[in-house]
Amino acid sequence: MNALAEIRSRFLPVLESHSDSATELLGMIRPAGDPKFGDYQANVAMPLGKKVGKSPRDLAAEIMDAISLEGLCSNTEVAGPGFINLTLDNAWLKNQLLASLADDRLGVEQVTNPKTYIVDFSSPNVAKPMHVGHIRSTVIGDAIAKILGFVGHKVITDNHVGDWGTQFGMIIYGYKNFLDPAAYESEPVGELSRLYRKVRQLIDYHGALANIDGVRTEIDTLGGQLEQLKAQQAATEEKSAVKKIKKEISATQKRLKAKQETLESFEKKITAVETGELATEANAHPEIGTAVLLETAALHKGDAQNLALWNEFLPACREDMQKIYRRLGVSFDHELGESFYNDQLQAVVDDFEAKGFARTSDGALCVFMNDYDTPMIIRKKDGAFLYSTTDLATIKYRDDEFDADACLYVVDHRQHEHFEKLFDAARLWGYTETEYKHVAFGTVMGDDGKPFKTRDGDTVGLGGLLDDAESKALKIAIDQNPDLSEERQKEIASVIGIGGLKYVDLSQNRASDYEFSYEKMLALKGNTATYLQFSYARIQGIIRKTGADPTAIRKNPVPFEFATDIERELAVKLIRFSEALDDVLVEYKPNMLCAYLFELTQIFFRFLEQCSVKDAQSESLKQSRLQFCDLMSRTIQTGLGLLGIEVVEQM
């Protein structure tokens, strides 16, 4: 049973007698901010007192007279301006612990009104090298899906793979012009990836070459403007005018800086090609940019050769992706990529046109919506469809097939506006029953404070990062467990290494951008998965050493004992597992569960320091502590499991 929910349900009738918005007030009953105030606190009296014109303290007293917390709270007090502090009854707590001990679900009740959720996550582009930025959607989406499922919802996961985009035009062009047949024979994906990078580089080169003079001119112009503005500033005396000029100066400086950065990156791209081996090839393929677009267009129109190549490339690319997913332990119910929707796009566009939701503007078919300056384009003027079109088709397909109550898109926050438009368009189209939600997450930044990009050579790809995480964990695993077999050591290293990597993404508020740090990704100390996993392994050690049988512990429990304060503290935290899951689902924030597990583990390690199991003063206390250990190990295992992180018996 969820203690918070139980307290709230006891408050509800009393609050209803004082206010019409009792349900809202329930949100003001929450875990106590400080243990000295008890376990929970109700902050309802302050706003309510104001509303009904009573002193909050009097009202709090009145509420407490009317309420029945019999058997649930042993102590209540009104404090400060009108806080109601609540302390759980120890007998009630012990009963809850016993109930959780006997329950596979650790006392977490299933929701009474299960819904169907589609969780759309990961969605990488195949055939493009994956980097560390791609891991975020995958682990966050996976965790949200698992948690939704655990609390009793029906969950359908779908990986909306990018398997139909321009990158295939590039690879096809590369295949036709630069293929190394031997390399392709022995390592097809590696060769395709090389072709992708090469074509990308040549396109960037020609793009830079074509635009660099323009950028130089712009820089000159901006520089001139800046001089003028500065002269103006010096000649102006009136305050508001000076302020205005200052603002323009700073805006101009900003633009100038941006242009200079562009210039630098152009220069880099040009030198990289001209001083390298690519120079002659660059000259031989001056029209590579348009050529690639033509290859892509041909593919989309069903050109036999390109389609055959695409069919040849795709399985290998997908298999390469699956290797990463297998290592991450992530799987999907569906992997309906963009190509899957290809033959449905025309119908979507026709429908929008027929119903008058879209009209042609500047040659493109556009959906105009009130809240936006720019329309959502669903067909380009060259007749090609876009991401938006595919997304609309996906909405329709999912509605036909799955009839979900909600659809969550776990995607980078840079696509915020795209999704706002998409959801509006979907509602316009008639999909008003489903709740669409963009579960956005922050960008992974490089150490320069700019979005993380794979730079050639000096950054590890995703696979390499996983290797490093495992090999670093392996060193410590060998050091710590010299007697274990090599196989076991490797298994431990994999669980610890991968778990640590995932935990970095999960433990942060998903909304924040975060700075990629190699050290942080591979850290095994502090607030990391390793810390949590270690508590589990410790418990397994205790169970081994004491010769206890976990099944027997659960089947024949003794009453829990609180011989020390820390045991009660641990008890309170353990029964809050269910609250932590609720907290995650309010805003789909897995870091709420990480924070819970971390705090729980901190308490647990203090418990271990203070409370010997083996040398407990009495047999009954020893049993009680074994029961704590069992509950703890299952809470960690389940909690980490919901985050997609495994545990090991020994480490």
Place this chain on the structure above:
RNA sequence: GCCUCCAUAGCUCAACUGGAUAGAGCACCGCUCUUCUAAAGCGGAUGUUGCAGGUUCGAGUCCUGCUGGAGGUACCA
């Protein structure tokens, strides 16, 4: 220009959506292993929550303005 998000300890981040004295980890300095795994525990300090106002019993959180950063902004995804 317009729109969205962000600014918290030296660093990386939390803060249960308006609650009581803003918390962790990292890094740094000590201490604790013949006693269930030291991948642990204990102790040590650091803050005008970017700036200026406002709203109220109460603001890191809400509103206004400013400064600084990131992203988006008609045919990329």
